[in-house]
Amino acid sequence: MSAVQATHAIDSSAAAAAKAKQETLLTPRFYTTDFAAMDRIDVSAIRAEWDAMMSEYEGDNNHDHFQRDAAFGEEARTQMARWTPELKQEFLDFLVSSVTSEFSGCVLYNEIAKHVQNPDVKALMRFMARDESRHAGFINQSLRDFGLGLDLGDLKRTKKYTYFKPKYIFYATYLSEKIGYARYITIFRQLERHPELRFHPIFRWFERWCNDEFRHGESFALIMRAHPHLLRGGNLLWIRFFLLAVYATMYVRDHTRPMLKQAMGLDPTSYDYQVFDITTEISRQVFPISLDTDHPAFRAGLDRLFRLSERMEAAKARGGLVGRLQQAGLAVAGAATFARLYLMPVKRHALPTQVRVAPAW
Numbered sequence: 001m002s003a004v005q006a007t008h009a010i011d012s013s014a015a016a017a018a019k020a021k022q023e024t025l026l027t028p029r030f031y032t033t034d035f036a037a038m039d040r041i042d043v044s045a046i047r048a049e050w051d052a053m054m055s056e057y058e059g060d061n062n063h064d065h066f067q068r069d070a071a072f073g074e075e076a077r078t079q080m081a082r083w084t085p086e087l088k089q090e091f092l093d094f095l096v097s098s099v100t101s102e103f104s105g106c107v108l109y110n111e112i113a114k115h116v117q118n119p120d121v122k123a124l125m126r127f128m129a130r131d132e133s134r135h136a137g138f139i140n141q142s143l144r145d146f147g148l149g150l151d152l153g154d155l156k157r158t159k160k161y162t163y164f165k166p167k168y169i170f171y172a173t174y175l176s177e178k179i180g181y182a183r184y185i186t187i188f189r190q191l192e193r194h195p196e197l198r199f200h201p202i203f204r205w206f207e208r209w210c211n212d213e214f215r216h217g218e219s220f221a222l223i224m225r226a227h228p229h230l231l232r233g234g235n236l237l238w239i240r241f242f243l244l245a246v247y248a249t250m251y252v253r254d255h256t257r258p259m260l261k262q263a264m265g266l267d268p269t270s271y272d273y274q275v276f277d278i279t280t281e282i283s284r285q286v287f288p289i290s291l292d293t294d295h296p297a298f299r300a301g302l303d304r305l306f307r308l309s310e311r312m313e314a315a316k317a318r319g320g321l322v323g324r325l326q327q328a329g330l331a332v333a334g335a336a337t338f339a340r341l342y343l344m345p346v347k348r349h350a351l352p353t354q355v356r357v358a359p360a361w
């Protein structure tokens with residue numbers, strides 16, 4: 001393990017809680033928004049598709065999915081004995097950041113449900129909060145196997161909240177739900193082909209799990225398509241920004257903890273580009289632009305962001321005046337790289353008449 005990783009080791013429940021509360025560009029955040037504006041959402045333009053989606057939520061085909069049986073714990077214990085310490089740290093890091101981001105969705109959707117009267121929005125937010133609370137609880141049980149369960153009530157009270165205007169919530173949450181689907185389904189398919197590489201039972205839950213995330217994404221797609229001004233003009237610049245921010249964050253994070261993917265027989269770079277392809281294909285339902293992720297300059301830019309973030313970690317560990325100067329220089333270089341990626345030409349396409357797509361990957 002490198003010195004940099006060692007300083008962030010999750011080896012106690014206090015360390016796990018500190019990790020969940022950490023505020024960096026790469027860690028999941030908690031959000032709050034303008035509830036009065038959320039109350040004014042009007043889905044009448046896409047009513048038929050909306051009602052079909054709401055009856056899927058009501059049908060709740062995953063109501064019995066997120067239960068652990070005795071075999072789960074047994075399988076987890078047997079598998080853990082074979083892990084290297086590095087894999088264990090990366091897996092714990094994955095569990096803590098996943099529980100934080102699932103719970104972040106749960107808190108946001110719950111708060112919106114509580115603060116609005118609009119029956120469409122209220123019902124949707126309640127269903128999504130129900131799903132995310134199951135997801136967070138399920139991951140937290142796996143953390144408890146290590147004695148590292150998070151106190152979600154405490155996290156809710158003490159983690160910092162970031163204010164996002166509703167449209168930023170729509171762009172960012174839509175993308176994070178869809179990319180969440182793409183990540184989980186890619187892992188699930190890989191382990192379906194190679195069950196011998198499934199190093200923890202939680203991955204067997206991913207297929208039905210990511211269908212929840214897919215549907216959450218569909219909800220935001222419908223909301224945005226019902227308000228077409230969010231998808232044109234100056235807002236396209238915001239869409240570009242969020243696409244790049246979400247893709248770049250994922251790339252840097254996955255390359256910072258490559259062992260998790262390697263243990264599943266996946267190369268982090270090809271995995272990430274496969275996830276981008278799926279997300280880009282899905283997002284054509286709502287975004288009239290997409291990033292040219294196959295462009296060599298795009299790929300080189302993401303790689304540079306990762307190298308800079310590695311050097312940033314080293315500069316932080318070094319500390320002192322030199323360390324601080326290095327950090328400042330690297331921050332400028334990172335911003336310039338991000339700006340160059342942002343200014344690259346994007347692909348444009350017309351939006352389909354029918355908004356919804358099926359989770360067919």
Ligand SMILES: [Fe+2]
Pocket residue numbers: 102105131132135212213
């Ligand atoms: Fe979730």
Ligand SMILES: [Fe+2]
Pocket residue numbers: 105132177212213216
């Ligand atoms: Fe979700």
